[in-house]
């Protein structure tokens with residue numbers, strides 16, 4: 334299914350380095366520190382999850398990685414080069430699907446190719462991406478005709494069509510019902526395995542982080558600092574009931590300071 | 596004629612239509628009622644003598660026209676039983692019926708009873724007379740008005756749109772244009788009239804300027820607010836996908852702002868009608884506005900009503916056209932108002 338999307342290179346993921354990244358907002362005249370000296374090294378083709386309570390600064394961090402904002406201090410590098418502006422090799426799936434309401438699903442997915450003038454040569458990818466997320470029959474639908482989950486899948490297709498080297502996922506499954514969510518989690522993993530991009534996933538769902546990622550980075554409350562890293566080297570597909578999985582989950586909860594509640 | 600009146604179908608007579616009625620009795624009844632009402636207009640006009648001192652040249656023609664319409668409606672009603680295309684007429688028949696009653700009343704209180712003072716309230720045949728005898732000048736008037744309006748509106752809408760996008764997009768353009776817009780925009784375009792008529796080489800170009808001004812202000816403001824309201828997330832998406840500035844303007848900002856732009860275009864069109872009429876009355880010696888005033892000056896009230904009617908058709912037609920364009924371009928929106 335993903336053949337056309339995954340074709341080109343053998344190893345296509347890019348590396349990502351965060352060095353002492355700090356960020357502050359101005360909120361009602363007061364400085365609001367959101368990120369506090371984050372250091373992170375993500376290897377080529379790795380799947381890393383950032384786990385933290387809501388409002389701790391995860392989305393902010395992803396916007397820095399995408400190049401949409403510049404950090405107050407520290408630097409971000411990909412393939413050894415500084416991230417200064419957005420680049421289509423780093424594609425974001427935002428928390429909110431934000432499809433363009435005036436475009437059909439098909440032309441929403443076509444957005445990246447159109448923006449880069451590749452629509453004529455890479456047209457076929459759009460069909461592939463739609464098939465991948467199960468929206469083939471809805472190519473001509475407008476966003477207001479989609480359910481929340483379908484819109485989120487369309488947003489995922491819009492990202493995948495660009496053949497990213499780094500896929501940045503900001504709670505992309507947060508709005509899905511639990512059934513679709515489980516299917517999409519499996520889809521994400523197999524997609525990542527087949528196309529070997531580097532994936533950076535933000536989530537506040539401990540199980541999701543452990544199911545998908547090889548490494549879970551636990552963040553503190555705002556301002557976000559890295560509290561711990563939990564490595565999960567279990568093979569895919571992973572099972573929630575597996576004793577080792579349960580053990581890892583307990584460990585992560587402990588890092589989050591929630592062991593008693595659990 | 597009276598035999599046509601006899602055909603008025605009453606509910607109790609339904610059975611007289613035999614096999615038709617089971618399929619579409621209501622459309623048939625509606626259509627035939629309208630036909631009957633119009634034949635009544637025809638009969639009344641033809642056989643009720645006019646009030647003594649008046650002599651209206653086209654009374655007979657008007658009666659014949661109404662009679663022809665009545666026959667056509669009756670035929671269409673019968674055709675509707677067989678052909679679906681005619682059935683759409685069914686929806687119109689209550690209106691056609693009411694319109695016929697209006698004409699009966701109009702004819703009665705003017706030509707027949709003389710209750711309304713002349714020359715202010717001519718009968719319908721007088722307007723038909725104008726349409727037949729003076730159609731050349733009326734057509735010229737429509738053409739002149741339409742040309743003036745179209746030129747002015749097009750220029751105003753284009754300039755307004757471009758200015759609005761510029762202010763919404765560029766800080767520099769906003770800095771320089773915004774104060775000018777705030778100061779001059781609210782001034783009614785007609786206030787420029789005296790100045791425009793001596794600054795511009797011809798009254799035609801002056802009027803184009805005024806119409807463009809009246810159109811341009813609402814289009815600018817609404818385009819600007821449309822562009823300013825575009826969610827920043829739309830830009831973020833496009834930027835991460837490799838969009839250039841050009842792409843952001845033409846493929847993100849403008850399409851997202853289009854619903855606002857159309858509100859501006861509608862307001863501008865309304866404004867432009869008002870300015871058109873004033874400009875034609877005061878400066879341009881052509882067009883329907885000028886015809887209106889000329890007719891009033893000669894106490895030719897039938898001509899005035901004819902011009903008024905045509906002007907209503909022109910304006911309503913243009914608004915309809917703009918709605919059609921919007922429906923095409925904004926088909927993605929939910930719950931559009933139908934015109």
Ligand SMILES: Nc1ncnc2c1ncn2[C@@H]1O[C@H](COP(=O)(O)OP(=O)(O)O)[C@@H](O)[C@H]1O
Nearest residue numbers: 358359360367386387388389390391392393394
């Ligand atoms: N543009 C902004 N201006 C001011 N404060 C912001 C801005 N964006 C986010 N914040 C604040 O930064 C904090 C972290 O936000 P965010 O990164 O969205 O959290 P999350 O971890 O839930 O994704 C929040 O307290 C939010 O109020």
Ligand SMILES: [Mg+2]
Nearest residue numbers: 391392428503
């Ligand atoms: Mg967030």
